[in-house]
Amino acid sequence: MNYNIFLEQITKEVKELTNSQAMIRVDHVQKLNFPATDSMTILYPGENVAPAIYLDSFYQEFLAGTSMYAIAEEILAFCRKYRRQDKLDLSYYSDFRQVKDHIVCRLVNYEKNKTVLQKVPHQRFLDLAVVYYYLMENSLFGSAGILVQDTHLSMWEICHDNLHALAMENTRALLPPKMGTLSVLMEELKEPPLSPSDEDSSDVEASSMYILTNEDMCNGAVCICFNDILRSAGEAIGSDFYVLPSSIHECLLLPVQGWNANDPGRLQSIVSEINQEYVAPEEVLSDSVYRYRRDIELLSIAAIELKK
Numbered sequence: 001m002n003y004n005i006f007l008e009q010i011t012k013e014v015k016e017l018t019n020s021q022a023m024i025r026v027d028h029v030q031k032l033n034f035p036a037t038d039s040m041t042i043l044y045p046g047e048n049v050a051p052a053i054y055l056d057s058f059y060q061e062f063l064a065g066t067s068m069y070a071i072a073e074e075i076l077a078f079c080r081k082y083r084r085q086d087k088l089d090l091s092y093y094s095d096f097r098q099v100k101d102h103i104v105c106r107l108v109n110y111e112k113n114k115t116v117l118q119k120v121p122h123q124r125f126l127d128l129a130v131v132y133y134y135l136m137e138n139s140l141f142g143s144a145g146i147l148v149q150d151t152h153l154s155m156w157e158i159c160h161d162n163l164h165a166l167a168m169e170n171t172r173a174l175l176p177p178k179m180g181t182l183s184v185l186m187e188e189l190k191e192p193p194l195s196p197s198d199e200d201s202s203d204v205e206a207s208s209m210y211i212l213t214n215e216d217m218c219n220g221a222v223c224i225c226f227n228d229i230l231r232s233a234g235e236a237i238g239s240d241f242y243v244l245p246s247s248i249h250e251c252l253l254l255p256v257q258g259w260n261a262n263d264p265g266r267l268q269s270i271v272s273e274i275n276q277e278y279v280a281p282e283e284v285l286s287d288s289v290y291r292y293r294r295d296i297e298l299l300s301i302a303a304i305e306l307k308k
Contacts, residue, residue, distance in 0.1 A: 006059050007038060013072040014042065021045065026055070030116050032108050032131075032147070033282045042079045051082040093134070093146070096156035102135045103148065104174055105167040106219040107248060109286050120149050121160045125225055126301055127288055132167045135174060168225075175214040177223045179233060182209035182252065210237060213250035220250050221285050227297060234294040242302060243290035244271050247283040256291065264289050268303035 001009070007026055015024050023043045029052070030036045039052040058071050092098040110117070110129040122129040133145035153163065212233060213220030223229050224243055233253055234241065240256040244267060254267075272287040291302035 001062070003059055006062060007055065009068055010055070010058065010062075010071060010075070011040070013068050014040070014075055017072050017076055018042070018044075031282070032113055032116055033284060036115070040075065042076070042083075044083075047083075051079065053078055094155055096158060099134055099156075100166060101170065102174070103132055103163070103167050104135050104145075104171040104219075105130050105132050105164075105222055105225075107131075107222045107225065107285060109284070112284075119151075120147065121153055121163060123160075123164055126290065126299070127286060127304065130164070130167075130222065130225060132163060135170075171222060172226070175216055175218075175220070177212065177226070177229050178215050178217070178220070179210055179212045179229075179236065179253075182211055208237070208255055210241075210253040211246075211250050212243075212253055217249055219248055221245060221248050224251055224290070224299060230292050230299060231294075231297055234292060240294055241292050242267060243292060243299065245285040245288070245290075246274075247279050248285045249283065264291065264302035 011024050011026055015022070018024075021044060025041050025043070027039055027041070028036055029039050038055045040055055041050040041052060043050050053075055058075065061071055061074075062068065107125065107128050108131055110124060110127055113129065117129055117131070120131055122131045124130075132148040134148065135145050148163070153160065210233065212223050212229070214223060237253060237255050242254045242256060242259070242264065244252040244254065246252050259267075268287060268289045271289060275284045275287055288301055289303040290299055292299045
């Protein structure tokens with residue numbers, strides 16, 4: 001059975017298991033850091049919000065021998081777990097006055113997200129892009145966010161420049177930067193941050209490696225977009241430093257002292273390998289390595305990511 005027929009059959013199976021009481025919809029969506037994929041939403045009468053259930057993995061289950069009925073049951077179990085059994089008032093989102101204080105920014109890889117960025121306001125930053133989202137705290141979905149799209153700018157009647165300035169200001173206020181040595185902060189991270197192997201870091205002690213993130217340790221790599229934060233980092237480190245993008249959540253800072261001219265390329269290879277083997281695809285930021293020069297207060301690319 002090919003994938004398109006699977007989509008038709010699984011939709012029919014889920015519909016039957018709900019006794020046709022729910023509206024089943026399958027949409028072709030584009031997520032950040034992911035190729036386009038298909039998601040299913042299951043809306044019961046009186047509801048206007050439902051979790052998106054991505055179907056790629058279920059198709060792989062089917063190819064591995066799981067029955068269509070079992071997959072439909074699994075989908076419905078997921079829906080029941082995250083279902084909100086009433087209507088969620090989203091009218092506030094059309095009023096810019098009610099959302100403007102919660103719009104913040106994050107960094108994504110530009111090349112990997114070119115298709116998404118065609119419909120999303122963004123600002124280029126080196127080989128990356130700054131995008132914006134509405135920060136939802138204590139929501140049904142926990143600490144989540146709504147990606148700001150071009151249609152939202154039209155609805156709010158605001159230009160990109162004003163949005164960028166507002167989001168940068170809010171990011172500093174709502175998600176203040178946090179920096180500390182690798183040995184101290186790595187214990188607080190949910191996942192261990194990217195770090196060179198013992199062999200590659202023999203000249204640099206863990207106490208001289210720094211992690212730059214934010215207080216929530218979520219989408220904290222955007223801190224490298226703030227000149228004053230990089231300036232303060234340079235003062236703390238006491239020299240120029242390399243920036244290794246551990247993930248979208250944090251960056252590893254290494255003092256340039258102790259590394260030779262060939263090392264940016266070596267560090268880039270390490271970043272690339274770690275991204276492929278240990279970082280979740282949706283959390284990969286870049287394979288590139290950056291360098292901050294204190295004398296001219298400039299962050300630039302020291303080693304570009306390898307073309308796949």
